[in-house]
Amino acid sequence: MINLNHLNYCYRSGVNVLHDITAEIEPGIHLLMGENGAGKTTLLHIMAGLRYPRTATECTIDDVSTSLRLPSVLSKVFLLTDDMVFPYPTIAEMERYHAPFYPNFDAALLAENLSEFGINPRDSINNFSLGTRKKAYLAYALALRTDILLLDEPANGLDIDSKTVLLRMLSRNITDNQTVIISTHTIWDFQNLFDGVLVLSQGRLVLAEKVWTIVKSLAFVNSLEPISNALYLTQNMGRFQAIVPNDGTLDTAIDYVLLYTALHSPQQSIITQTVKNAR
Amino acid sequence: MTQNISATDKFSWNRVMVLARYYYPNLRTQLIIYPLVSLLSGIILYFTTKSIAWGFLSGALSLALSIMLYLGPIVFARKQTRPIETLIPARSSEKATFILGYSLVFIPIMVYLPQFLMFTLMYHLFPISSDFAELIKTSFEFNKGFYGLSYVQGLVPTITCLFVVYAKRNNRLVMACVWAMVAMIAQTIVSGILGAIIAIRQFHNIANPSESPEAFTTDFMYHLMPYLVTFFIICAVYVIIMAVFTVRNICKKQV
Incomplete structure (x- = not known):
């Protein structure tokens, strides 16, 4: 479970992005909404341990602070943002060199996801279109089977068919004890998928239900x-x-x-x- | 077949090895080119003992080896992969151990060991004239006391380069190269100042060159040592401080 306990976050420039956010996020698929600049990506970064608040207790996963960046916590979380770049040119190499860090990684699920998207794991990601690259990343992120999966605008750049496939994949592969937070502006792509809703407005969490x-x-x-x-x-x-x-x-x-x-x-x-x- | 590792929070050498595997594809080119260039320079160094005409090329290769050492850490300056690197379920200390170990220990070994081995091999396979052999022997004897200093001195631009790679958010590649060169120039200036002090204060104390080579070397070392130790300490302190800052950046930097 993700615990946000009076979470505040301020950039080095002095801009206060998140104000006094308190929530308990239970397993399930959650929608994260907010206007541009509301702090959605920053919140996801904090949950993943990429950024950290002033005190360690402000964001914890299973009672362990995300800011400590401990392997036991990091192995439970994966964040996929819109601008993220994988370090290897193929998904096969990701599977070989990156996946061993994730104890629940499911190679069969990766193969299945990739085949559903029509992607060969040995093809170079650099030659993919933006949408195909996104699909390859999503297929890989889902196969890591982390307890917490944070997706920032996952449907961006996907065609209608791919969105349908992604929706099917999410509803089929996410288990009861997994927490998925999807930050998106195109809500209708995932209309009937969500178990919970988080709404940010100007850095404040106005709804978490x-x-x-x-x-x-x-x-x-x-x-x-x-x-x-x-x-x-x-x-x-x-x-x-x-x-x-x-x-x-x-x-x-x-x-x-x-x-x-x-x-x-x-x-x-x-x-x-x-x-x-x-x- | 993927073999997954456990997610224990204790420092794990096994995970450091898996991290080495993670970085391997990005280091592959360097792992091939560096020893090859070093081997080639070993061969050319041997040929300088045959003909003075090779001397220029030897100097150029020596400079190339130094630049390779100084800029080695730029392999970690991969574009936009920092978030995924930070997300890897390994202790920050494990990541820092691998990155520092690779940059400060493994790269110098890759740069200088093949050269030394190749030169030694060539030297034994194809003996050179006794005059040159004597010169090389004296040179080795003289340099013996400086290996520690040379190593630490070589690390000054290297650790600067690595520090910039992990401290900067943008233009990491260019900035790391620029600052490594700045560190090298600063180091040259400091050593130049020390050299000038030695020349002014100690020149008359150094033994008469007409003495035996052994006596000259011993006397020379005796008078030079305090200055070399001072320079060694300056370099070592700098390397340690920068290493601490680099570790801090690897562990704590917000992405």
Whole structure:
């Protein structure tokens, strides 16, 4: 489990990126949302131990600080960011020289993932298109089978078919004791995948909840008529979209875009309070 | 077949070996070229004993070997692979052990040992004139006391290069080369100042060259030693300080 305990992070330039973030992130697939510059990538870096806060207790994995960069913690985490570059020209070499550090690495799963994407592990990554390179990296990251997998914009640059394959891979291969945090702006790529939602706004964590708690407390309504008792209401292309309190009678799917917009509006505190009350 | 290693938090030499394997593909070219150039320079060094015409080439190769030593650590300046390197489940001390061990011990061995072995082999296989043999013997005798100093002196630009590789975020390759050269120039200036002091203060104390070579060497060493020890200490302290900073960067640097 990832524990964030009053996490603050400030760049050397003095810019305060993350403010007082507290959350317990349990196994499952979590969506991390936030505007540009909200601190999503910095938060993922801290969880992976690439950056560290002022005190060691502010970010821990299974009660061990990530800032210590101990092998027992690092072997549980893998971070794949948009600009990451693998040190070898082929995935086969990654498997040979890098994978031995990861005790749960699954060579069969890597072969399966690569074949699903139609990638030969011996082909040079340098000759791949951006999308194919991304697919190769994702296939490898999933095969490491780390307890915690942090993915920063994993669907960026993927074509529609590849996104479908990735979605299938994620839902099939992620086990119950794995924690996956996906930071993305293209939420609809992974619409029905998430167990939890983390929303950052200007460096503050405004929501960290399980999806079922959200749908238990809130309903996402879409109508041609204005909606009464809405906690948040917006109009888009002639239709009214609203978040209304759920008394347990409404069974609606979570609308992440609407939730995100609501959490970045003045109604933020009402929405979060309603969700908290439903815990 | 991939054999995975355990994720114990204790320092593990086994993991240092796996780290060596991890870095191996990036070091492969250096592992081939450095000993080859060194072997070649050993052969050319032998031929300088046959004809003075080879002397120029020998000097150029000696400079090339020094540059190879100074800039050896740039193999760790791979572009944009720092995050994945930091994420490797190994203790930072294990990473630092491998990186420092490779740069400060293994590279000097690769640069100078093949040259020495090749020269010795050629020397024994194809004997040279007795005058040259005597000269080489005297030269070896004279240099015997300086091997430690030469080694530490050679590490000054090397550790500077390595430090910059792990301290800088951008332009690591260029900056590491530039700072290694700056360190080399600074070192030359310091040794020049020491040389000038020796020339001014000790020249008249050094024995008469008309004495026997052994007596001259002993007397020369006796008067020179305090200055050489001072220079050795300056270099050693610098190397240690820079090594500590480099380890700190490897262990603590935020990516």
